Amino acid sequence: MGRAQFVVRRTLQLIVTLWAVATALFLLFRSMPGDPTTYIVDPSLSGEARERLIESYGLNEPLHVQYMIYIQDVATLSFGQSFHSNRAVRDIIALYLPRTLLLMLTAFFFAYLIGITVGIIAGWRRNSDFERRSVFIALIARSFPDFWVGLIVLWIFGAWLDVIPMSGMRSGGIQYDSYWNVELWLDTIWHLIAPAAVLGFYLMGYPLLLMRNSMLEVLSQDFIEVCRARGLKERSIMFKHAARNALLPIVTAGAVALGYAVGGSVLIETVFGWPGMGREMVNAVLRRDYPVAQGTFFIFAMTVILLNFIADLAYGFLDPRVTYD
Amino acid sequence: MPRDSKQNRRSFLGKTAAVGSTLAMGSMAGCADDDPDDGNGNGAAPDELGEQVQELTYLNNPQDYSPQRHDAINFIGERLEEVGFDVNVEVQEWGTLFSRVVDEQDYDLATWWTFFFAEVGDGLLEHFHSNGGSNYYNYENPELDEKLDEQMATPDPDDRRELIHEIQQTLMDDVPKMPLAHMEAPNLYNANVIQNWEPHIRGFNSYFNMTSLEVEGTDTISAAWPEAMGHLNIYAWSGESKLRYQFNMLFDRLIHIDGDYEIDLDLGLATDYELPDEETVIYEFRDHTFHDGEEVTAEDVAFSFNYVVENEIPVFIDQTRYIDEAEVIDDNTVQINLSQPLGPVHLFLGHEIPIVPKHIWEDIDDPVQQETTDDIVIGSGPMEFDYWDEGSELGLTRNDDHFVGVDFENRYWRIIPETSTVFQLLEDEELTYEPFGRVARRTQELLEEDNHLDAAQQLSSDFWHFSMNTDTLDDVQLRKAAVEALPRSGIVEQFIFGFAQRGFNVVSPAFGDLHTDDVTEYEESVDAARDRLADAGYGWDDDGLLHHPE
Structure with a gap:
């Protein structure tokens, strides 16, 4: 099968998968106990008021009618209107997604930059103190829950030393007229440092260990000896030849991790008061805000599926031995 | 828990309770002959007993949702088991719990933090009338229904107060619901x-x-x-506190109440009111402007009342039952024609309906679905x-x-x-x-x-409640025994850290003279609960489980 045929076949599979995901989400949320008014409405509000709200959400319609409306909304990527905020779900995603991506991609960038680099060196310097310390730190990073590390960081650097802000993505009581205000960005970066560092520390362990293992495998292959026999510099062998060949598993891991970045990190967002997508997704589920929950989870699933698809395609470019049969 | 170990635990609880009861009754020699369970709950042989009182499902929220309440419910469950009730504390996620209680009435016992939303008389009507929208206790008392209806239609404050006192007395005798603690939010x-x-x-x-x-x-x-505000649309509001506290400041009401739960005409938009008959109320209001500089007119005030009726605004749906139409009398006077007599007209309508600018809302077709814009947050409030x-x-x-x-x-x-x-x-x-x-x-x-x-720290209308499904606990003596055993003082001290007062009446003392202390008091005692049940003919088997009278 050629590359073009592979792309067409995978695209069709992708559409069916997305439809299945959308349908599963619809059924999943509808099968959860409790109607949305239970979560949105104050418990002291009367039964009649709750019934009126159910009507206003269209939840009195038969399930198949609700499903058809929902599928139309998914097809147009509008996802309907939030029960909780009355806003279009598309607008809610547009509001929260960039905030989450700012946090997640910053953490992701530094985690993979540092993780891959240290992983390459650790693999290269096998059995050295550097390797042992690197692996130890990676295991520590993966073992300690990020929210716990976050609380410790807040306690030491926020409450005690007072060098990082305690919460939010900007200082309180200040209104900026434009998103392009320099002070706003400096303020945001100042608020970003702690949550991104904590998240980055946690994420770093995975690419570090993966890269180290991959390097060890590549370094045992004959072509490394050939490179040495050719008199290439160690640095050149390590980065240009060994690391490039060891990078393939990282591409898959990175693609999946990037997909998950869309979902944010609910714990880090909660600990650091970062108003992102992760918190919004969880709150939407807890509130039974079906449109927002369905919309955000669908975007999340779609991103993971698309990035996996792109990773599959990238394999062919990165490794000429990969075929599409 | 396996049945055997549960039975063993019950036997243990029964025996420990028996020791307590015996010690407590040590000075009452001669009285034990009248006690069918010989004072320890284990005296009656099973073949002399009626059917076992059915297992009670006590719904509990998860620990992380409200740790204190979770622990308190477990504590209450254990106390009720000491009485002889077979209690199954079932943990459910909050929404499921609420739905099972309020929508399905698939529960026997439930506890959460609540308060009366609008006005205490309406709260009582909603909760305890046979047809009340929030009567998830399945409680029915035709005599009380009449009083509940009557108090809502009684304009005379003294007569109404008397009725509300009588209602409290009946409710605390029938106890479909018992406050565990009157909260003092710190x-x-x-x-x-x-x-x-x-x-x-x-x-x-x-x-x-x-x-x-x-x-x-x-x-x-x-x-x-x-948690985030979500929106700032007062007509999409579902009663959440976080928004109430913003709308309080953004939108004026005609009537406000002071710290003594009395109407204070200096606080609200209205400067005077008149009740020409049982179905009419006339408000005069002061000259004032909205935040956008437009004058607050009689058209705006009348519109605010008519708008909630025409659009069936969910959060004000109870109020709309009483409003027929609001009309302009002159520049600073509006008349509200009621669809039925309403006693607490000022607290139920004047204090609740927000005054909004007609020039903004009249063009909005569906106020409930309206997104938040800069326009819809324009009110005339102090902020x-x-x-x-x-x-x-x-x-x-x-x-x-x-x-x-x-x-x-x-x-x-x-x-x-x-x-x-x-x-x-x-x-x-x-x-x-x-x-x-x-x-x-x-x-x-x-x-x-x-x-x-x-x-x-102040006493509020908020309380932790202990509610019973009267379909299961259909004998008032069972309900009274359960209430008698509630460790209310312990809950206030141990689980609420003293930020509350011991609950004793569904109408909190915070409601001023609408509250009465003259209601049946219940001891916080397992012994008292067992004595009450024994007097009513209930008995206990060898495992300490409660049985109906034969």
């Missing part, structure tokens, strides 16, 4: 900045308190709430909308033209989900007050420390 505040606060039934965040606060050393006060960074922060600024006003220039609320961060920011003086009223050990610790924090 809102922490920076005492260096806030120099006073005025107790009010609606709490620290009430219009009354916010307009009474004296603020020193800053123009801006700040607070934190754990104006300033900015809203959704998910992060909401800022209000002072309306200098307001007839009551506030003593600070700005107020902003940050969204901070992490409780420990809120406490730290209060300690660091980065937050001025804490509007949520967190009942927590840390609150208690901060108050005991030598710092700038104080708590606006």
